[in-house]
Amino acid sequence: MEAIQALTTRRSCRSFKQEQIKDEELKTILDCGLNAPSGKNKQSSKIVVVQKQEEIKELSKLNAIIFGKDVDPFYGAPTVCFIFVPKDESNGVKDGSLVIGAMQTGAYALNIGSCWINRCKEMFELPEGKKYLEKWHLEDYEGVGCCILGYIEKALPEKVILENRVIKG
Structure with a gap:
């Protein structure tokens, strides 16, 4: 799929097959995210990938709180990625957001569904969430967003009409 087509036709997916995505597909999606632009080219974002269903269920409960x-805020996706940035990084949220956007476009180009899930920062501020940050050695990081991934089970939503959203000055 060409880049322009992927960028203009990608839609969020909220219905996934339970089959796990292939390791090489995941690697490609992660490479897309890790190569996203960042302020001053610091490339300070970190991605934690969770594919163990027990752990996804625990983290889903934190997000639901x-x-x-x-x-289930993760819609039963078999892979959940958490994007973190250093707490003291002035461009952190912007940089992490670009990572997620690039991951979503890369996933779509591979015919893999994705969706940005909010509340990542808040869930890792909870006592249970802080335990995960310790486990992952990310105590000095904060969450930007969650990117869920999986094979698409149902048709994605149709393209939204974009008229009147661009104003020429």
Whole structure:
């Protein structure tokens, strides 16, 4: 798939097959994220990949607590990536956001569904979340977003009409 097509047709996926994505596909998606531009080319973002279903369920519960709803915010995705940036990085949230966007476009180009899930920063501020940061040696980092990945189970939403969103000055 060419870059322009991927950027203009990608849609978020919230319905996944339970089959795990292939390691080489995951590596390509991670490479897309890790090669995203960053302020001053610091490349300070870190990605934690979780594919163990037990751990995903625990982390999903943390996200649901912040969400305030008894649901699975990760939509049953078999792979969940957490994007972190140093707490003291002035461009951190912007840099981490570019990582997620690049991962989503790369995933779509491979016909893999993705969705940005919010509340990453808040879930790792909870006592249970801080334990994960310690486990991953990321105590000086904060969450930017979660990127869920998996093979698409249902058709993705249609393209949204984009008229009247660009104003020429």
